[in-house]
Amino acid sequence: MKISLACWLACAALVCSAPASAAEPAASALPGHYYLQGVMETGSELLLKKDGTFEWMLSYGNTDEQASGEWRVAGDTVTLVAGNGGKEPQFRAFEEAEMRIQKPAEAGLWVAIVGFPQVGPMPGVEVKFEAHSGKTATAVSVANGDAIVRMPASERWVRAGLRRQDSKADYQWLAVPPERAQQRLAAFAVTDARWLRGQAFQKLALRVVKGGLQVDAADSSLARGLYAKPASNQ
Incomplete structure (x- = not known):
């Protein structure tokens, strides 16, 4: 059975476009508050905002750290890029x-x-x-x-x-x-x-996994935990 070139190209276009359209709902569901679970004596919160910015904080012992900037998603990876978004202090x-x-x-x-x-x-x-x-x-x-x-x-x-x-x-x-x-x-x-506060990191990658986001760095103690939304926001 012969398949015309036009038909073959149309089928290929549908196959190529499917992952992008399927990924869109997942990306739109990412914004929200996440809380670190599974790391002893460490509290951490991540806020992904709909405007593409984020706020992150971590507290352990007498140490408090924070970072803010922009977040972006590619595939199953969310990358936090610390910075001021081009803003200047007043x-x-x-x-x-x-x-x-x-x-x-x-x-x-x-x-x-x-x-x-x-x-x-x-x-x-x-x-x-x-x-x-x-x-x-x-x-x-x-x-x-x-x-x-x-x-x-x-x-x-x-x-x-x-x-x-x-x-x-x-x-x-x-x-x-x-x-x-x-x-x-x-x-x-x-x-x-x-x-007045410094940034805790310049860039941090997290993988989208079942239940939330996981730090994508084997040498980080945070990789043992999971950033998850409260059950009511899942």
């Missing part, structure tokens, strides 16, 4: 009531403190100091949140530009309050404290 000047350091900076130095009030410092922020004359100087905040430059006593600090170190984004410019300029010490707050 800053504001500290309110005077939030300032804990009141004494002026040492003569010849301008100090910008970067962090989140009552939470902690934010290292890795590039600060561009600008004087009334137009003179500028740049420093990056260190572990304690301080960015420090040297400036002549004749200069008056008027504003500061902030962005992440090595970022190609424009500076976010903020005015320096007169009383802060006089003391040559100002503080700037990141508006979202999550920028």
Whole structure:
């Protein structure tokens, strides 16, 4: 029995397209809350959002870790890619009531403190100091949140530009309050404290298995467990 070329191609197209259409319902069912099961003394939660982003946290002993970014699925593998999704941190000047350091900076130095009030410092922020004359100087905040430059006593600090170190984004410019300029010490707050936390991983792969998601890494203790949705959400 002969089969025409057109008929053969039509059958081949149907066979090739079947896996893709079958995979779509599974991918659409992935978003939701997952909780780690089967790993002693370890608590972990994974939230896959419908917009393609995720939030992950893990707690064991006195250690807390977190990661956030984007997730993608290919076949039976879900990959978590940590990052900020192209977003940049936003800053504001500290309110005077939030300032804990009141004494002026040492003569010849301008100090910008970067962090989140009552939470902690934010290292890795590039600060561009600008004087009334137009003179500028740049420093990056260190572990304690301080960015420090040297400036002549004749200069008056008027504003500061902030962005992440090595970022190609424009500076976010903020005015320096007169009383802060006089003391040559100002503080700037990141508006979202999550920028203070590091990412626990850059990339994490999970396999879609019966009952949930399993970490696809033999050397990881998490691979012994299973990320599963609550029974009511299955």
